[in-house]
Amino acid sequence: MSELPNPRTRFPEPVVESGADPYVIIHDDSFYYCHVIDDSAIYIRKASTLDAIGASEPVKIWEPPVDSFFIGSMWAPEVHYLEGKWYIYFAAGKRGEHFTNQRMYVLEGEGDDPQSASYSLKGKIADTSDQWAIDGTVLNMPNDEKYFVWSGWPSKKEMTQNIYIAKMTNPWTLEGERVCIASPIFDWEQRGLGINEGPQIVPKGTQRSIIYSASHSTTDYYCLGQISLIGSNPLDPTHWVKNSRPIYESHKGLISPGHASFILTPDQNYGWMIFHTARKAGSGWDRQVRLAAFALDDNMLFTFIKASNLPSLDRPRRALIGLLNKMVRPRS
Secondary structure (H helix, E strand, C coil), X not given: CCCCCCCCCCCCCCCECCCCCXXXXXXXXXXXXXXXXXXXXXXXXXXXCHHHCCCCCCEEEECCCCCCCCCCCCEXXXXXXXXXXXXXXXXXXXXXXXXXXCEEEEEEXXXXXXXXXXXXXXXXXXXXXXXXXXXXXXXXXXXXXXXXXXXXXXXXXXXXXXXXXXXXXXXXXXXXXEEEEECCCXXXXXXXXXXXXXXXXXXXXXXXXXXXXXXXXXXXXXXXEEEEECCCCCCCHHHEXXXXXXXXXXXXXXXXXXXXXXXXXXXXXXXXXXXXXXXXXXXXXXXXXXXXXXXXXXXXXXXXXXXXXXXXXXCHHHHHHHHHHHXXXXXX
């Protein structure tokens, strides 16, 4: 795999003034931004343009019962449409002890619109080891097989965060034992603590990459790395290759970029990365949500694109390619 460039690009103002772990999807020509407020309830915002997600009204779609053990410990929700229903995956743990007790849980929703669907708690989603787990997402393969990908600890006594994968038998059940496909092996993944977290799937044709966050999120060294599937079996660690450099890191006043999600054009050649940054150096978990445009080549190589003005992305599925081609130019 080719070395990725060290990006130097201009950024628009934050699209969400206060927020973290952004997850955005397109559905029926609207953008849906799934997030938590005060770690206690899950909200979805709906906007006609990507740059308006922060200005749209957050609608509470689910909160745990008042006697729930994980009130105040909910992290990083994602909404996915699988097998004709909406599923939201989120991490949660015991109140007051959630930093050491997080596990992944699943909501199931029925309805045409993810914001107005009726959700219920399906339960915990875990492999046979049932170890600490956060930041779960879904890998859809070209053959329609689905895999759950998340960040977890090897054991209660070892808090290094690895990226794990397991096959899904349905949207709320995993099959067999987890497999580790990425560990923090480089210096830039070990600032503050050895961490690989926040995995996100980026597809291009039959190819699949995972963009993940590295180093501790409270440091000024949080950044984004990439592993790519180079074989046919996602459960075989040797079929994944890790890039030796981050694809995105702090520079020019932009501090600790991490936990990204991705909107791709229909041809999968361009897209927008939605990610959070620290508000300023040393601000730790005081974060904002930003956007960056990129080009994606046939080798899953990201090239971030200069965009002095954020385009208004109305009617996103049909207009996104044209708008990107008009408003941005690949870096030479």
